[in-house]
Amino acid sequence: MTWTTAYLAALGDPAGTPPFMPQPRTFAPAETVRQWVRVLRGGTALRLVLSNEFGRAPLVFEAVTIADAGATVTREGRTRWEIPPGGTATSDPVQLAFAAGQELTVDVTLGSSAEASAYQTGVYQAGAYLHSAQRTGEVLGSGERFASLYWITRVLTDAPASGPVIVTFGDSITRGDGTSADLDQRYPDHLQRRIGSAGTVLNAGIGGNRLLGPLFGPTLPDRFARDVLGTREATHLLLLAGLNDLAFGATAAEITDALFALARLAEEHGIRPILGTLTPMMGSVYEPFRAAGNEATRLAVNEALRAQSTWPVVDFASEVADPQDTSRLAAGFDSGDGVHPGGAGAAALAAAVDLELFAGTGVAATL
Numbered sequence: 001m002t003w004t005t006a007y008l009a010a011l012g013d014p015a016g017t018p019p020f021m022p023q024p025r026t027f028a029p030a031e032t033v034r035q036w037v038r039v040l041r042g043g044t045a046l047r048l049v050l051s052n053e054f055g056r057a058p059l060v061f062e063a064v065t066i067a068d069a070g071a072t073v074t075r076e077g078r079t080r081w082e083i084p085p086g087g088t089a090t091s092d093p094v095q096l097a098f099a100a101g102q103e104l105t106v107d108v109t110l111g112s113s114a115e116a117s118a119y120q121t122g123v124y125q126a127g128a129y130l131h132s133a134q135r136t137g138e139v140l141g142s143g144e145r146f147a148s149l150y151w152i153t154r155v156l157t158d159a160p161a162s163g164p165v166i167v168t169f170g171d172s173i174t175r176g177d178g179t180s181a182d183l184d185q186r187y188p189d190h191l192q193r194r195i196g197s198a199g200t201v202l203n204a205g206i207g208g209n210r211l212l213g214p215l216f217g218p219t220l221p222d223r224f225a226r227d228v229l230g231t232r233e234a235t236h237l238l239l240l241a242g243l244n245d246l247a248f249g250a251t252a253a254e255i256t257d258a259l260f261a262l263a264r265l266a267e268e269h270g271i272r273p274i275l276g277t278l279t280p281m282m283g284s285v286y287e288p289f290r291a292a293g294n295e296a297t298r299l300a301v302n303e304a305l306r307a308q309s310t311w312p313v314v315d316f317a318s319e320v321a322d323p324q325d326t327s328r329l330a331a332g333f334d335s336g337d338g339v340h341p342g343g344a345g346a347a348a349l350a351a352a353v354d355l356e357l358f359a360g361t362g363v364a365a366t367l
Contacts, residue, residue, distance in 0.1 A: 003047060004233045005165075006039040006100075007155035008202040010223065012209075012216050013054035014116040021208055021216065022121045025146055027114040027129070034067065034107050035127035035149060038184065040192060040200045042099040043157035048073055048091040048106065051118040051153040052083040059083040059151070060111030067105040069096050080111065088153065098157075100197065106152060119150045121207060121216075122175070126182055147181065161233040163199035164361040166191070167271075169220065169228060169262075170240040173279065173349075174205030178335025178342050185343035190350030199358060202231060210244045211258040224262060229269055235361050237266040238353070240276035240316060242301060243339065247288035252300035259301075263311050274357055277302040277317040279349075282327035283338030295327045312357055319352040320345050 014024035027033060039046075046066075052059035061081040064073040074092045075081045083089045098104065107130075127150070130143040168174050168188040176186030192201040204227040208216030217223070220241055228237055239262060242255040263273035278298050281289040298317075305313050320341055322330045329338060333345030341349060 001158060002160065003156040003158060004041070004161045005154055005202060005231050006041045006043065006046070006157040006159075007037045008167075008204055008227070008231065009037070009120050009149050009153050010204045010206045010227045011051055011053065011118040011120050011149070011153050012206055012218070014119050015054065016214070016216060017121065018208055018216055022148065024116040024119050024121070024148065025129070026116065027110055029110055029112050029114055030062070031114070032107055032109045032130040033127060033150060034105060034130050035152060036103050036105055037152055037155055038101065038103045039098060039155055039157065040100060040202070041157050041159050041161070042097075042102070043159035044097050045093045045095050045158040046098065047093055047156040048152065049088055049154035049156065050081065050083060050091075050151045051088045052151070053086060053088060053118045055083070055085045055115050055117035057085060057115060059115060059117050061108045062111045063107075063109040064091070065107045066094060066096060067107045071096055082111075090156070093158070104155065108151065116150055118153065119148050120175070121148045122177060161200060164195070164235045164358040165200045165202065165231065165233045166236040166238055166358070167202050167204050167228050167231055167234050168238045168240070169204045171205060171209040171244055172207035173243070173340060174203060174240055175207050176203070176205065176346065177207055178337065178340030179346050180343050183343070185346055187341070187346040187349040190347045191353055194350060194353075194355065195358075199361065204228065208244065209241065210248070211241055212245045212250055212254060213248065215244055215248070220262065221258065224265060228266065228271065234271050236358065237263070237271050237273045238276065238314070239263065239273060242278050243281055243289065243298075246278070246294055246297055246301075247286070247291070250297075252297045252304065255297075255301050256304040259305070260308070273311050274314060275305050275311055276314045277305055279317050279341070280321050280326060280328050281339040283329060283334065285337045286339065289339055314353050316349050316352055319348050
């Protein structure tokens with residue numbers, strides 16, 4: 001059977017979380033962590049992929065369940081999971097009918113090792129840190145909430161992919177910083193709604209991600225094999241990245257060379273790349289984005305993207321810029337920090353994508 005990706009989360013190393021980002025939390029043995037993931041395709045069976053990619057010790061789960069379905073998730077026939085450092089583990093198939101757009105509740109009860117080991121901060125599908133009835137005698141569900149995702153990196157479905165499978169690849173703008181929590185207002189969410197059942201839009205954004213060096217990662221080139229090529233049914237790569245590199249002083253040539261290298265790599269593997277222009281940031285509350293020369297660099301990157309004719313370009317920048325000052329986000333599209341679009345801005349980014357780019361994979365004929 002061929003399994004395809006119904007949900008994707010690009011995870012990073014908790015130990016590398018910059019101080020200005022929300023920090024990973026710690027968990028104690030025997031505690032239960034409840035998290036929610038929204039699948040983009042349905043099916044009659046699923047498999048969970050859990051990660052200990054950045055762990056320094058084995059990661060042990062005494063139990064994993066799909067709580068809303070009362071389904072125990074086993075691995076190699078056992079309820080207890082042990083994932084070695086640097087590894088991932090894929091569950092046995094769980095026979096469960098589920099629909100596209102359904103939110104699944106995943107509970108993991110920690111064993112002797114409770115390291116965060118792989119997570120994504122601020123995914124806007126808040127989890128709950130639940131006390132274990134076995135350890136404390138408290139009722140499961142009495143714990144606190146958190147906004148990050150731990151260990152869950154994919155949900156696989158037995159349903160084949162149809163139409164385009166678009167991996168949106170980028171930093172915090174792709175991930176959805178600045179949009180409303182738990183309301184699926186990120187630009188890939190809006191693009192998924194535009195495409196509907198004709199295709200799949202997977203969000204592979206990581207906040208603080210870079211093309212050229214470390215911030216919070218792995219970098220986009222370093223995780224390309226994991227997040228893009230690891231989605232074997234991917235047909236398109238929608239790439240929006242470079243602002244964090246710009247804030248670190250990268251030149252326009254360095255940024256465009258890195259973007260073009262990723263586009264060539266996608267094309268070599270039969271995935272059609274689509275490049276996105278860098279959005280305005282001179283109204284940012286974060287000083288590094290406003291440094292002298294940054295606007296000229298951003299404009300030079302965007303001019304180079306528009307000037308090349310090898311790959312299509314989505315002009316995200318023009319879509320969300322203030323018409324009176326194109327170095328800034330339009331007020332109605334700004335989340336409030338001057339660099340991340342809010343929900344309306346994310347919808348505008350999605351609206352900028354010409355669905356004819358996906359012609360030949362089912363979308364144009366469906367809409």
